[in-house]
Amino acid sequence: MAPALLCAAFVALYPLARTFYLSFTNARFGDPNPAKVVGARNYADLVSDVFFRDAVVLTVLFTVVTVLAELVLGLLVALLVNTRFRGRGGVRAAMLIPWAIPTVISAQMWKWMFNDVYGVFNDILVNRLHLFPKAIAFTAEESTSFWAAAIVDIWKTTPFMALLLLAGLQLIPSDLYEAARVDGATRWQQFVKITLPLLRPAMLVALIFRTLDALRVFDVFYVMFGNRPDTMTMATYAQQTLVSISDIGYGSAISIAIFLVIGIFVTLYIVVFRPEEA
Amino acid sequence: MLFPFVWALLSSLKPSEELFATPVRYWPDNPTLEHYRLVVENGDFQQALLNSAIVAVSVTLMSLVLGSLAAHALGRIRFRGRSVVLYAVLAMTMFPQIAVLGALFEMVNYFRLYNQLPALVLTYMIFTLPFTVWVMTGFMRAVPMEIEEAAYVDGATPFQVFYKIMLPLALPGMVTTGLLAFIAAWNEFLFALSFTQTPDKRTVTYAITAFAGSTSGMYEVPWGQTMAASVLVTAPLVALALIFQRHILAGLTAGGVKG
Numbered sequence: 001m002a003p004a005l006l007c008a009a010f011v012a013l014y015p016l017a018r019t020f021y022l023s024f025t026n027a028r029f030g031d032p033n034p035a036k037v038v039g040a041r042n043y044a045d046l047v048s049d050v051f052f053r054d055a056v057v058l059t060v061l062f063t064v065v066t067v068l069a070e071l072v073l074g075l076l077v078a079l080l081v082n083t084r085f086r087g088r089g090g091v092r093a094a095m096l097i098p099w100a101i102p103t104v105i106s107a108q109m110w111k112w113m114f115n116d117v118y119g120v121f122n123d124i125l126v127n128r129l130h131l132f133p134k135a136i137a138f139t140a141e142e143s144t145s146f147w148a149a150a151i152v153d154i155w156k157t158t159p160f161m162a163l164l165l166l167a168g169l170q171l172i173p174s175d176l177y178e179a180a181r182v183d184g185a186t187r188w189q190q191f192v193k194i195t196l197p198l199l200r201p202a203m204l205v206a207l208i209f210r211t212l213d214a215l216r217v218f219d220v221f222y223v224m225f226g227n228r229p230d231t232m233t234m235a236t237y238a239q240q241t242l243v244s245i246s247d248i249g250y251g252s253a254i255s256i257a258i259f260l261v262i263g264i265f266v267t268l269y270i271v272v273f274r275p276e277e278a
Numbered sequence: 279m280l281f282p283f284v285w286a287l288l289s290s291l292k293p294s295e296e297l298f299a300t301p302v303r304y305w306p307d308n309p310t311l312e313h314y315r316l317v318v319e320n321g322d323f324q325q326a327l328l329n330s331a332i333v334a335v336s337v338t339l340m341s342l343v344l345g346s347l348a349a350h351a352l353g354r355i356r357f358r359g360r361s362v363v364l365y366a367v368l369a370m371t372m373f374p375q376i377a378v379l380g381a382l383f384e385m386v387n388y389f390r391l392y393n394q395l396p397a398l399v400l401t402y403m404i405f406t407l408p409f410t411v412w413v414m415t416g417f418m419r420a421v422p423m424e425i426e427e428a429a430y431v432d433g434a435t436p437f438q439v440f441y442k443i444m445l446p447l448a449l450p451g452m453v454t455t456g457l458l459a460f461i462a463a464w465n466e467f468l469f470a471l472s473f474t475q476t477p478d479k480r481t482v483t484y485a486i487t488a489f490a491g492s493t494s495g496m497y498e499v500p501w502g503q504t505m506a507a508s509v510l511v512t513a514p515l516v517a518l519a520l521i522f523q524r525h526i527l528a529g530l531t532a533g534g535v536k537g
Contacts, residue, residue, distance in 0.1 A: 013366075015404065018381035029387065093523050094280055100519035101283065102465035104483040105508045109286045112501050120285055123302035159279060163527060209372075216374040219467045223487050235376040235468070242380050243472045252380035259377040 016259075022252035029246035042253035051229065052254065055237040056261065062146065062233065063214040063265075066153045070210060071203070073154065074161030079195075081162065082169045092166075095159035103156065107223035110152045114138040139224050145231045149220050157213075161206055168202025169195070204273050208266065215262050234258045283512070290314065290506040297502050313506035322477040323507060326485035330511075333395055333481060334463040337402045341459045342452055344403075345410030346418075349448075350440050352411065353418030354426065364415065370408035375468055378404065386473050397473045398481065402466060406459040413458075413529055417451030418444060454529035457522055461515060482511045 242251030
């Protein structure tokens with residue numbers, strides 16, 4: 001049994017340690033000279049790198065917007081699906097579909113819907129609802145690109161969030177609600193006093209899970225915008241530096257920085273929500 | 279909720295003159311399978327489908343074998359540092375792949391696997407294996423200890439216990455984790471983009487994003503074909519998701535409880 005564990009440890013831990021080491025070198029792929037240790041120079045460069053700063057800001061903003069929206073919408077959907085109605089099984093099955101579609105493909109589908117000339121999104125907004133005087137190139141303009149990507153993520157992940165929360169909702173014993181009704185509690189009171197506190201562990205798990213996922217967002221941005229500088233996330237910037245520019249040293253430093261940012265978020269969650277009490 | 283998928287399906291059936299009509303036509307008046315024909319006859323796309331299938335199946339099988347062995351050890355055998363290992367596995371399931379891209383890139387080049395499918399199989403294990411171990415450990419622990427003890431009393435070796443008792447009992451868990459590993463590997467993009475290059479080594483996710491450049495000029499994106507390809511690639515996953523709905527939900531919540 002030990003070999004399997006060693007193998008698992010090697011597969012996961014070695015690359016991290018190696019990335020950490022590489023981030024202190026000037027390694028470049030295809031460079032005939034052996035890589036030299038250059039100390040913290042990559043990190044010094046990183047601090048003054050405006051592209052990286054913009055990427056961090058964009059990614060954190062993206063994470064806050066999408067995770068909040070997904071939590072609120074996911075909770076609403078979970079509450080709706082948790083009530084009895086005809087076709088509930090069908091709805092639950094349908095909720096798995098956005099999750100199952102590869103992110104790359106959902107980004108592609110939305111990009112077509114967002115198309116400024118032939119896209120259905122613009123047709124609805126401009127020709128049907130008359131909300132805008134003319135079509136908007138959602139994925140091309142700087143001001144709308146962020147929201148276009150956020151919508152794709154929210155669409156794809158809200159149902160998943162709802163499914164996780166639904167599992168939590170179904171663990172709440174129904175006699176609690178009956179007792180509350182007997183005592184004359186309103187629906188809102190039941191929600192605030194019973195549902196929310198008891199759902200806290202499930203919400204926290206879903207929240208952490210999604211936050212970590214959103215912080216490393218890559219697929220949506222890459223597919224919709226390529227390596228456009230104004231829409232770079234931490235992950236697309238790291239990938240571009242490592243693979244397209246072959247700068248292993250600097251790219252590794254970016255990777256480690258991403259790891260640290262994610263670590264900060266996890267610590268924040270643990271400090272603020274104290275999962276052991278939940 | 280399903281609109282983007284439905285819209286992709288409708289778009290894939292419209293002949294180009296309806297697809298690129300303004301104002302937008304909602305229903306295909308003259309539905310055609312022309313886009314599908316072009317996609318299916320496209321050699322690069324066929325190859326990409328095959329590559330994805332090879333990679334995803336290999337990753338799934340290897341994760342299940344290694345994962346269930348490790349899970350059995352973690353779920354049953356007492357040894358020093360067991361809980362540390364378990365928490366390490368838990369942390370790994372949350373691991374951001376981008377954080378190790380540099381080292382993996384170096385490793386892939388070192389073993390001369392760049393632009394080879396085994397590079398993808400190996401690197402995909404980094405996210406499927408911890409997940410498999412974690413979920414399988416839960417399933418293994420759910421098997422009552424007495425059954426195993428009875429087998430030991432009857433003189434079974436640890437491997438026999440694993441093979442003859444734990445494995446069959448953990449089978450539902452294996453179906454679940456296998457499905458999740460398969461879907462994760464099939465949908466992966468970052469590593470596929472970073473570790474492969476030529477069209478004959480691409481997986482479907484990479485091939486679809488590269489569709490525009492390869493089938494026509496840079497400026498005209500073949501949306502009909504892209505949507506047809508999207509539907510083709512997604513259909514098996516949607517089918518799997520619907521058929522194994524309960525299994526997947528169980529696995530996701532088991533994975534979700536990992537918080």
